[in-house]
Amino acid sequence: MFIFYLFSGIILSALFFATFISDVKKSILALWAAGLGVGSLFLILGAEFLAIVQWIVSTLTAISFIFFAVLFGEHQRQPSNKIKTRFIQLLLSLLSGGFFLFFIVLGSNRTNSSSSFKEIPHEVPEFFNSKDNVFYQDGFAVSLKEEGLSLPPTIHDDFKSYANIELVDFGKILISDQFLSLEILGLLFFLVLIGAGMAARQAKRSSQ
Amino acid sequence: MIWVAGLIGALGLVCIIYKRTLLGLLVGIHMLGLGSSVLFVFVGLLNGLNAKCYVFALFIILGGLAQLVVGYALGMRLFLIKKNTSLDDLQGLRG
Numbered sequence: 001m002f003i004f005y006l007f008s009g010i011i012l013s014a015l016f017f018a019t020f021i022s023d024v025k026k027s028i029l030a031l032w033a034a035g036l037g038v039g040s041l042f043l044i045l046g047a048e049f050l051a052i053v054q055w056i057v058s059t060l061t062a063i064s065f066i067f068f069a070v071l072f073g074e075h076q077r078q079p080s081n082k083i084k085t086r087f088i089q090l091l092l093s094l095l096s097g098g099f100f101l102f103f104i105v106l107g108s109n110r111t112n113s114s115s116s117f118k119e120i121p122h123e124v125p126e127f128f129n130s131k132d133n134v135f136y137q138d139g140f141a142v143s144l145k146e147e148g149l150s151l152p153p154t155i156h157d158d159f160k161s162y163a164n165i166e167l168v169d170f171g172k173i174l175i176s177d178q179f180l181s182l183e184i185l186g187l188l189f190f191l192v193l194i195g196a197g198m199a200a201r202q203a204k205r206s207s208q
Numbered sequence: 209m210i211w212v213a214g215l216i217g218a219l220g221l222v223c224i225i226y227k228r229t230l231l232g233l234l235v236g237i238h239m240l241g242l243g244s245s246v247l248f249v250f251v252g253l254l255n256g257l258n259a260k261c262y263v264f265a266l267f268i269i270l271g272g273l274a275q276l277v278v279g280y281a282l283g284m285r286l287f288l289i290k291k292n293t294s295l296d297d298l299q300g301l302r303g
Contacts, residue, residue, distance in 0.1 A: 004209075008212045011212075011216065012212070012215055012216070012219070015216060015219045015220075015239055015242075016219060018223070018235060018239070019219050019222055019223040019226060019227075019236075019239075020226070024229075024231060024232075027232075027235060028235070031235055031238060031239070034216075034239070034242065035238075035242065038216075038242050038245070038246055041246065042246075042249060045249060045250075045253060046253075046258075047249055047258075047262050047265075049262070049266075050245075050249065050262055050265055050266060050269075053266060053269055054245070054269060057269055057270075057272075057273060061238060061273075061276060064276065064280070065231065065234070065235070068231060068280055068283060069231055071287075072230075072231065072283060072287050072292075072293045073292075089225065089226055089228075090226060092225060093221070093222040093223075093224075093225035093226040094222060096221055096222070096225055097218035097219065097221045097222040098218065100214070100217060100218045100221050101211070101214045101215060101217075101218040104210065104211075104213070104214035104217060104218075104247070105210060105211050105214050108210035108211075108214075108251070169259055170259060170262060170263070173259050173260060173263050174263060177260070178260075178263050178267075181263075181267060185267060185270060185271070188271070188274055189270075189274060192274045192277050192278055193277070195278065195281070196277050196278060196280065196281035197281075199278075199281040199282060199284070199285050200280070200281040200284035200285055
């Protein structure tokens with residue numbers, strides 16, 4: 001739990017830095033650090049594939065941000081507006097962020113109240129892996145081996161045990177249940193590529 | 209755990225509203241995508257839908273890439289026309 005809160009603190013402080021710093025380069029580097037921290041968080045929670053994807057995406061995003069920041073000439077400090085305007089902007093942004101956080105936490109409390117870790121599952125989950133027995137305590141996966149505990153004879157009746165997701169299970173869902181979503185994502189990337197190329201071209205100069 | 213994801217998303221929203229340049233807006237959008245992917249992973253862990261929520265988080269991460277590409281294209285267009293990337297000049301792209 002300490003590692004989880006440590007990484008959460010690193011992520012939040014990096015994002016706070018990225019939001020309020022005026023220098024674009026430092027803001028982008030802080031965003032990169034936050035992306036790496038989120039990948040580490042995924043690693044702690046057992047999503048290794050997601051962690052690797054997040055690290056790659058964060059690094060590529062940071063590189064592209066730096067490239068475009070230099071291209072657009074934003075590598076210098078931004079000129080500051082009037083103090084009153086900046087204060088109103090800051091206040092509005094903090095209020096909207098506060099409302100957003102409130103609704104996220106409210107929604108999560110309503111969702112979690114209906115599911116309890118003490119519910120008895122009637123069926124074994126499809127991707128249950130009995131190799132490393134893991135159960136949940138206070139929202140964190142606890143390995144029985146590390147805790148020096150032994151399995152009770154009816155673990156499926158007493159605990160909702162989840163194992164780390166194997167990559168093959170991840171792939172099975174992608175090509176079976178979510179195949180249409182995957183195809184739509186591919187189509188989206190194709191359309192984005194064409195649209196971005198059309199949008200970013202230089203305007204034709206009118207011939208005299 | 210959920211409040212961490214909520215804070216990440218809230219900071220992204222703050223960044224979107226606070227920053228007045230296109231790149232700042234894209235940074236905020238990327239932060240929102242980070243928060244939502246973390247939220248999906250947490251909710252998946254807490255409700256026993258690990259694999260499906262991981263898949264959704266993957267789609268969110270990849271969809272965020274598409275958003276960035278479109279943002280960069282808009283930024284290029286705006287820069288070519290107006291020679292800056294202030295959000296106030298985005299209306300100049302119309303027509």
